[in-house]
Structures are given as structure tokens and as C-alpha cells.
Amino acid sequence: xxxxxxxxxxxxxxxxxxxxxxxxxxxxxxxxxxxxxxxxxxxxxxxxxxxxxxxxxxxxxxxxxxxxxxxxxxxxxxxxxxxxxxxxxxxxxxxxxxxxxxxxxxxxxxxxxxxxxxxxxxxxxxxxxxxxxxxxxxxxxxxxxxxxxxxxxxxxxxxxxxxxxxxxxxxxxxxxxxxxxxxxxxxxxxxxxxxxxxxxxxxxxxxxxxxxxxxxxxxxxxxxxxxxxxxxxxxxxxxxxxxxxxxxxxxxxxxxxxxxxxxxxxxxxxxxxxxxxxxxxxxxxxxxxxxxxxxxx
Numbered sequence: 001x002x003x004x005x006x007x008x009x010x011x012x013x014x015x016x017x018x019x020x021x022x023x024x025x026x027x028x029x030x031x032x033x034x035x036x037x038x039x040x041x042x043x044x045x046x047x048x049x050x051x052x053x054x055x056x057x058x059x060x061x062x063x064x065x066x067x068x069x070x071x072x073x074x075x076x077x078x079x080x081x082x083x084x085x086x087x088x089x090x091x092x093x094x095x096x097x098x099x100x101x102x103x104x105x106x107x108x109x110x111x112x113x114x115x116x117x118x119x120x121x122x123x124x125x126x127x128x129x130x131x132x133x134x135x136x137x138x139x140x141x142x143x144x145x146x147x148x149x150x151x152x153x154x155x156x157x158x159x160x161x162x163x164x165x166x167x168x169x170x171x172x173x174x175x176x177x178x179x180x181x182x183x184x185x186x187x188x189x190x191x192x193x194x195x196x197x198x199x200x201x202x203x204x205x206x207x208x209x210x211x212x213x214x215x216x217x218x219x220x221x222x223x224x225x226x227x228x229x230x231x232x233x234x235x236x237x238x239x240x241x242x243x244x245x246x247x248x249x250x251x252x253x254x255x256x257x258x259x260x261x262x263x264x265x266x267x268x269x270x271x272x273x274x275x276x277x278x279x280x281x282x283x284x285x286x287x288x289x290x291x292x293x294x295x296x297x
Contacts, residue, residue, distance in 0.1 A: 029074025033067025106226020126259030183208030
């Protein structure tokens with residue numbers, strides 16, 4: 001039950017321990033931000049309303065970064081410690097290998113994917129731009145969410161791809177199962193997000209498979225990390241779409257009222273729409289072409 005035929009502890013038990021440890025680590029590292037909010041805006045903490053609490057974080061972007069970013073750093077630290085002391089691995093075996101060229105291509109591919117979705121929605125009238133392109137509105141959110149999405153890109157790829165996939169692979173699990181398990185866990189981790197939708201969860205699982213494919217063919221986390229960062233940031237902080245249901249703070253403001261929710265994703269954001277499905281699928285092709293051109297260099 002607990003060990004496989006090779007007398008190794010089964011991957012499922014290790015992943016369960018890792019998930020619980022990661023959750024605890026995230027909560028502990030998020031506490032400083034919660035305490036700062038408590039002293040800054042105690043009324044939001046006293047009401048006990050989750051909506052009021054989230055609204056208060058929205059009013060204090062640096063406190064939000066301290067809380068969410070702190071939790072993310074906690075998750076990364078737990079992942080590294082588990083990999084080093086439980087799995088007996090190194091950062092290189094976790095997936096930090098190959099030149100940073102992979103990171104650059106990932107950043108470009110993620111950004112282009114969101115830009116193409118926006119262009120299609122804008123051309124079809126499913127998205128309305130509330131102010132001209134010549135009038136971007138930069139704010140403190142432009143910087144704080146850049147930092148946050150960089151941390152999120154690193155943490156989620158380190159855990160859901162690096163840790164989960166390598167732990168399963170080291171215990172002889174078949175590749176198809178590794179892909180599915182990492183993608184399903186990734187999707188379920190977003191299941192409590194605001195305005196969650198079935199299409200949104202399916203698309204998150206699908207992009208999880210794409211990230212797994214990127215990691216598998218490059219043997220490196222850099223490509224999925226890059227894609228993950230710009231997919232989130234361009235979506236939420238350039239064009240102003242919700243990112244997996246979270247509040248957007250774009251340099252441009254858009255409206256999807258009257259648009260086809262199957263395309264726009266509605267309140268969940270682009271990940272809840274079918275255009276995201278299309279671009280994620282095209283991401284497999286782009287990754288394949290890139291790796292063919294890249295070779296083993």
C-alpha cells in the first residue's frame with residue numbers, strides 16, 4: 001500500500017505530504033501581510049466577510065503583494081526543501097537546466113497567445129476598449145502584479161511540473177499518467193478561485209498538460225515558467241481581463257458586457273473561454289516547432 005515493487009514510498013503519499021507541507025508553508029509566510037492589513041485596516045478583519053477582506057487587499061496592493069507573494073515564496077521554499085531532503089535531488093534535477101533562451105521563448109509565446117486572443121475578441125466586438133490605446137494607465141498594480149506573477153510562475157512550475165512530475169517519474173509511473181495527474185492537481189488547485197467555471201477548470205487542466213509537455217520535451221522548467229508569467233500578466237495587467245477569476249488591474253480597461261461568454265470567459269477571464277482553448281492547443285504546435293529548431297543546443 002505504501003511502497004511500490006521497487007520498495008520505494010509510492011508517489012501518491014509523497015505528493016500528499018508535499019501538498020500539505022506546501023499549504024502550511026504558504027499560510028505561515030502569508031501571515032506577515034495579514035497582520036499588516038490588520039493594523040492598517042482593522043475594520044475589514046473585524047467583519048469576518050471574505051468579500052470585505054479581498055476588497056481591502058485590493059485597496060492596498062503592496063500589502064496584497066506581501067501576503068500573496070509571501071505565501072508564494074513559502075511554497076517555493078517548501079518545494080525546494082522537500083526536493084532536497086526528501087527526494088534527495090538538486091535544483092538542476094528539479095528542472096533548472098539549459099540556457100535561459102527557453103525562458104525568453106516562453107515569455108514571448110505566452111504574451112503572443114494573449115495578444116492574439118485580444119485581437120480576435122476586439123475585432124469581433126466581443127470586447128470593448130474603454131479608453132484608446134494611446135491612453136494607457138500605469139499604476140502601482142502594474143509593478144506589484146508583475147512581481148507577483150513572476151513569483152507565481154516560478155512557484156507553480158516548480159511544484160506542479162518539477163516536483164510532481166519528477167517525483168512520479170522517479171517511481172516509474174507512465175508518462176501519460178504523469179501528465180494527467182500534474183494537470184488535474186494544477187486545475188484542482190484553482191477550484192476555489194472566484195467566479196470559477198467548468199470551462200475555466202478544463203482550460204487550466206489543458207494548459208497544465210501544455211506546461212507538462214514543455215517541461216518534458218525541454219527537460220527544463222524555463223519554458224513553462226516564461227509562458228506562465230506572461231500569460232497571466234498580459235491577460236490581467238495589460239488588457240485588464242480577470243486572471244482565473246481574480247480582480248484585474250490592466251493598463252487598459254475593457255468591457256465584455258454583451259460579448260459571447262463562451263469566447264471571453266466572462267467573470268473568470270480568458271481562461272474560461274474557448275479562444276483560450278484554441279491558443280493553448282496551438283501552444284503545443286509552437287513548442288514542438290521550437291524544440292525541433294532548438295535541437296540539443
